[in-house]
Amino acid sequence: MGGTEQDYVKEAFDTNWIAPLGPNVNAFEQAIKEELGNTVHVAALSSGTAAIHLGLELLGVGKGDDVICQSFTFSASANPISYLGAQPVFVDSELDTWNMSPELLRKAIESGIKEGKKPKAIIAVHLYGMPYKVTEIKAIADEFQIPVLEDSAEALGSSYHEMPCGTFGDIGILSFNGNKIITTSGGGALVSKNRTYAEKAVFLATQARDEAPHYQHSNIGYNYRMSNVLAGIGRGQMEVLDDRVKARRSNHHYYKEQLGQFEEIEFLNEPNGYFSNRWLSCILTPSFEIREKLRLALLNENVESRPLWKPLHLQPIFSTAKHFVDGTSASLFERGLCLPSGSNLSNEDLERVVITIKTVLS
């Protein structure tokens, strides 16, 4: 926490705004809007997953539809496709950003159209805070007139050619889960340049109550709005977002400086014009065996590290889903490791990680 969160939470208590609406929710949405350059409308929600669910519904996804989703991501990117009775079609990554491959995206769309089933939406993810190939993905989406849901859950504070992540999709989503760059303990937001989407998201997130003096419903609604108490935490967190990004980038810089000389260790560099919040600092090793050796050596020092995301097309729950892959994300999963990346790591913590890795490699 940054320090002022409790003041805003206290304000909620003092004014008795203990509800999924109120001044903190409005002010938090305004702060996100300003952070994203005032070009978007924002609906604060109970989680990033809820934002994806509502986003897909607003883009017209329904029963039986195909939705293209980056395979190399957390399962929450794809689960809402199933909530809606639609099917995911997974697309592999490219090596420049580890995100959705434009070539495989085109293949997936063309194959769907050939079979008489044009995909209804594309979920592209800025994984670990690294922006996906925005221009290329958007060009393909525009060519085939398929909307993009931009999963920016891990990328608040990242940008692409100086434009903030979260503002590129027809709908963007953010997460404020406990492990994210800033947090409200649990929370998320739906973001869109289209005011109607943000307004409809709030409507659906508050049980879809029609305008009437009584309780009147013409739609199925959800209870997905953010609490005014948690939005107070969010207001305080927005004040320290820049510091958190600096801290995470500094972790990454330190790891690269200390470990970059080992030929067994590769980092994901920022392509020209890409700015990553470096939510997690990740390394690539030459093999599964070396990855495991490093992970176990760190564990032996009581330091947790984790393999990169297991691609969704390899997950048991999605084993029958269509996929367009070339082995990239499977290889990243086998060879990659997320190093400790918290914004509160001390120099001693970081040194411990580096010494452990150096000892294994030398």
Ligand SMILES: Cc1ncc(COP(=O)(O)O)c(C=O)c1O
């Ligand atoms: C890429 C990605 N998408 C979606 C989510 C879902 O966000 P939430 O945990 O707020 O539901 C997360 C994080 O949890 C995520 O990392």
